[in-house]
Amino acid sequence: MRFRSVSLPVLLLAALTTACGGGGDDSAAVATAGDAAWRITPQGFGPLLAGQSTAEAAAAVGSAFAAAAGASPDCSYAEWAAAPAGVRVMLVRDTVARVEVTQAGVTTAEQGRIGDAEGRIQSLYATKVYIRPHKYTTGKYMVVIPPEDTLHRIVFETDGQNVTLFRSGRMPEVEFVEGCS
DSSP: OOOOOHHHHHHHHHHHHHHTTTTOOOOTTOTTTTTTTTTTEEETTTTTTTOBBBHHHHHHHHHHHOOTTTOOOSSSEEETTTTOOEEEEEEEETTEEEEEESTOOOOOOOOTTTBBBBBHHHHHHHGEEEEOOOSSSOOOOEEETTTTOSEEEEEEESSSEEEEEEEEEETTGGGGGTTOO
């Protein structure tokens, strides 16, 4: 039996293609919140964007997405089975208004996250971050306003040293301190 010699680069390319699913049909792959495409931006969370109707949001997340039964139509939180732990979506009149992150695990597109020092947020967002005192604690609100978009924000809440939670979305809801209360 005679074997043909194959170069190392060809073998590596074949192994990489197989490992990454190349050559197969990737159309059935559905993005999940752990994917790199699912990051917080001023406009929302990956393909889930402030301003979308609940029907558009369901299409964006690829699963059922609606306000809890009996919730106020004026302001409520969506039920979304595939949401990562600590991610809540505020709905105002059947429209996505903001996304809240209350537990570690989800990051912004710039890699900002819960637990980051205030200085890190300032360095990530440079001239786009504005600091205000927190309404109830000795912490701060670090508000990221993209220069090209005055309608959307990311708001990091801190304890005076580190990020404790953050949210993104449209004005004015993204700046509501007490959520739907």
